[in-house]
Amino acid sequence: MARERLSVVVTRRLPEPVETRLSELFDVQLRGNDTPMSRQELAAAMKAADVLVPTVTDTIDAALLGQAGDKLKLIANYGAGVDHIDVATARQRGILVSNTPGVLTDDTADMAMALIMAVVRRIPEGLAVMQKGDWQGWAPTAMLGGRLAGRRLGILGMGQIGQAVARRARAFGMQIHYHNRRRLRPEIESDLEATYWESLDQMVARMDVISVNCPSTPSTFHLLNARRLKLMKPSAVVVNTSRGEVIDEHALTRMLRSNEIAGAGLDVYEKGTSINPRLRELPNVVLLPHMGSATLEGRIEMGEKVLLNIKTFEDGHRPPDQVVPAML
Structure with missing residues (x-):
């Protein structure tokens, strides 16, 4: 039967x-x-x-x-x-x-790297110029972004996705740093050539790029709050392919508007599809519709x-x- x-x-x-x-x-x-x-x-x-x-x-x-x-x-x-x-x-x-x-480890890590490149090299700004038909030709000082090689990448959350981001970033010549609940085993740390920071504050203050790759838990809510975001260098950028609630989005928006942070690449948002309209207006921000696993x-x-x-x-x-x- x-x-x-x-x-x-x-x-x-x-x-x-x-x-x-x-x-x-x-x-x-x-x-x-x-x-x-x-x-x-x-x-x-x-x-x-x-x-x-x-x-x-x-x-x-x-x-x-x-x-x-x-x-x-x-x-x-x-x-x-x-x-x-x-x-x-x-x-x-x-x-x-x-x-x-x-x-989705590799897909999400690919998107994190795409956001890093998009923000640091100002790809969406260049795309907007071309779509508007405003390009006047090459110039020595036009659309100057930054070189990835040599930049310090601070990975917040060094699980499988964080490690996949690290492997990709190393291929671009970036220096790998990380903060995690638990330190990686020595052989993994050595393979990734990664520097561990027990203090998130100390890591954030020294990085050129911050990549958020930790899960959403009560302990990670607003882990990047206003106080911690203010520790970032004015030339630094932050990307988030994890969960929006990890970053205080209003504080981030204020600092981006006042050029206290150079740029941001976001695939997730604190309040789902309800995004701060001021965030959408900023030229130094790349916003994607939760495409990391797409x-x-x-x-x-x-x-x-x-x-x-x-x-x-x-x-x-x-x-x-x-x-x-x-x-x-």
């Missing part, structure tokens, strides 16, 4: 190969359009499904989990970050949480991890990418 298939609800449109495979394996409800579910829709989905497949755009807090039915047993998050899910409350209610770690290959691999987590759970085993509160 065939086993009844798991009921799975997906909150956003996923790449077609992922949706097709989900349909083949499970009793799946796919999203008809690519808008985020409302809170009411999420509550209904959590009552109806054995498994919910949300994304970073779905806030699943304690109140919403309180509305979940007894049927829901797994939240198989499509993405590595789980700060939008109350993992502790889910655990208390007997709901497992899984994610998709390690898939490669087709990466998004399909994320889906494959979701599928594996659900299938393993269905077979009665612990999902390989289960997240527990102690990990956060």
Whole structure:
């Protein structure tokens, strides 16, 4: 006798190969359009499904989990970050949480380097001149940016993504520095030719470029606050491909406007899609719409991890990418 298939609800449109495979394996409800579910829709989905497949755009807090039915047993998050899910409350209610770690390391590191180059070499400013038809020809002092080689890069968060950024930056001749909760093993530090700073303040004050690559946790909220941003050299730039809440966005905007910081490249924002309009007006800022993980290959691999987590759970085993509160 065939086993009844798991009921799975997906909150956003996923790449077609992922949706097709989900349909083949499970009793799946796919999203008809690519808008985020409302809170009411999420509550209904959590009552109806054995498994919910949300994304970073779905806030699943304690109140919403309180509305979940007894049927829901797994939240198989499509993405590595789980700060939008109350993992502790889910655990208390007997709901497992899984994610998709390690898939987007190279994609995000590529984007961090792209932002560093875009800001330091003033690429968007040059693009704007060409699009407006204002270019008057080459001049010795026009559009002068900076050379990456020899610059000190301070990486805030030296996990897999931070290390991938370090390897790329070394190829451009940058000097690697980092601050992390734990110091890297000596052999990794030696391989990356990285200098460890126990004091974030001391590192920030000496760097030419700061790359934010740490996760969003209560301890990293506004880690780059107004006081710490003021320690940066006026010639320094900051890029963020991690989580917007790590930087005090209003303080950053004020300092960029007053030329206390030379530039910024941001792929994430403190308040999601609500971006400070003054930040958008600045010529020394490169803003991207959360594109760090936006490669087709990466998004399909994320889906494959979701599928594996659900299938393993269905077979009665612990999902390989289960997240527990102690990990956060």
